[in-house]
Amino acid sequence: MLSNSEISSELDERSREIFRLIVETYLEEGEPLGSRNLSKKLPMSLSPASVRNVMADLESLGLIYSPHVSAGRLPTEQGLRFFVDAFMDIGEVSESERELIESQIARDGAEKSMERLLTDASQMLSGLSRGAGLVLATKREGILKHIEFIRLEENKALAVLVWDNGDVENRVITVPAGTTAAQLAEAANYLNHYGRDHSLSEARQIIEQRQEALRSEVDAISADLISRGLAVWSGTEAGQPAQLIVRGRSNLIENVQDKEQIERLKLLFDELERKDEIVRMLELTEAGSGVKIFIGSENRLFSLSGSSLVVAPYRDSSRHVVGAIGIIGPTRLNYARIVPVVDYTAQLISKLMEKG
Structure with missing residues (x-):
């Protein structure tokens, strides 16, 4: 080629x-x-x-x-x-589209939860594009105050994460058979010592930099538990992010006459629910700034359905990528119009997250 x-x-x-x-x-x-x-x-x-x-x-x-x-x-x-x-000349967001995006996303101000904000953004993009609006939210970039492991079964434990704003998050993780209470406590103490009062990404970097020292400071099972704790933080336990919101799926199907194409779109929706490939695309958005365009078979997820994805990352107050927002549509999307709309929406969400 x-x-x-x-x-x-x-x-x-x-x-x-x-x-x-x-x-x-x-x-x-x-x-x-x-x-x-x-x-x-x-x-x-x-x-x-x-x-x-x-x-x-x-x-x-x-x-x-x-x-x-x-x-x-x-x-x-x-x-x-x-x-x-x-060839394509990227236009600018029209004044009417700018007003619509701002009114849909920024309405209710500080009273709106982050989940509601992202859901509204996904719905709004679906309406503007006549495609499906997609939002991927990774693990929140908060400040960790405490982590604890509680045994549930022989090979399962509950990881309890406490954030600086008082929120408590629970995640069930698999642990090696025969793990003792002392090993659970040792792993939690280690994570608290090096991770407390840091953002998620900062805590991960600190502990990952200590990988060589880790093996000499704690026993093998405790070290394994610490790695599993890192997986919980990053949302990669079972390879999934915290949240995926897709709105407007019917838009992709309503104008399709070919039954085989409809079945391919349904397979696409099933794949989206598994999130694995979307997470990999998010990793690609982290590699640069601005909007990414994936056309058809350029990505395995869309190879059968003949769809495209226009996606942009959004960031928190520390400028870390914490999610992505975009539009799924047919390959004949109006890219020149959609690209600036997605870009503006991602920038607006980033600004709202900085204020929050």
């Missing part, structure tokens, strides 16, 4: 214009564009036969394809990616 720069070097002015018209027609109408209609739309004079020759070149580059014999052309996923990276 050629890189974007290699593809760009292969395209002259008329090739670029023909490709742009094919993609924009697809994004606006969802329909293939044929050579005859293309020749009428071009700013330069070009016969249908010449247009077909250019389309053949674009097809050989992997940018477009013909869905049926003698039909017009549609962009491939690679073509959409190239268009998004090389």
Whole structure:
């Protein structure tokens, strides 16, 4: 597969214009564009036969394809990616959209819980995009005051985390068979000593930096319990974040006629509930700033359903990434409009979290 720069070097002015018209027609109408209609739309004079020759070149580059014999052309996923990276002009959030986003998310002010804020954001994005709004909330970035392990069964214990605001969070974890009360206490004491009065990410870093010393300071089972405690903090026990909110799923299905495509979308929803792949995408958003676009098979989660995800991270008062918000839709999303909407929403949530 050629890189974007290699593809760009292969395209002259008329090739670029023909490709742009094919993609924009697809994004606006969802329909293939044929050579005859293309020749009428071009700013330069070009016969249908010449247009077909250019389309053949674009097809050989992997940018477009013909869905049926003698039909017009549609962009491939690679073509959409190239268009998004090389052609698309990102607009700004319109004044009306800005007012809608702010009124939906910021209403009720400080009285609104974080869960309500995120749910409203997901619902709002669904309505603006006619797709599904998605919010992924990781473990809260609070200040830890105390942690304790309480035995429940032979191989299960309750991890009790107390935060600086008085909230108490309980998580059940698996422990090695034969773990003693003394080992549970030793692990809790270690976590309290190095983790107390720190944010989650700070506490994790401190203890992870002490991994070599850890093995010599406590016994093997206590060290294992400490690692399990870290998993509880990070939300990775069973590989899941604290919360996933998806609103507007019906929007993705209502205009789909193909039964097989509907089943693929249902599989996508099942995968979303398992959250594993979404968590991996969140990790990718942490690698940089701003909005990320995942088109179709660029991510395993969307490879079967033919969907895209536009997602941006939001941050806490310490500028740590603590979640992501985005829109799931068909690959023919209006990316130029959706990208700034998602970006503005993520920035607004970050500001509200800083105030909170």
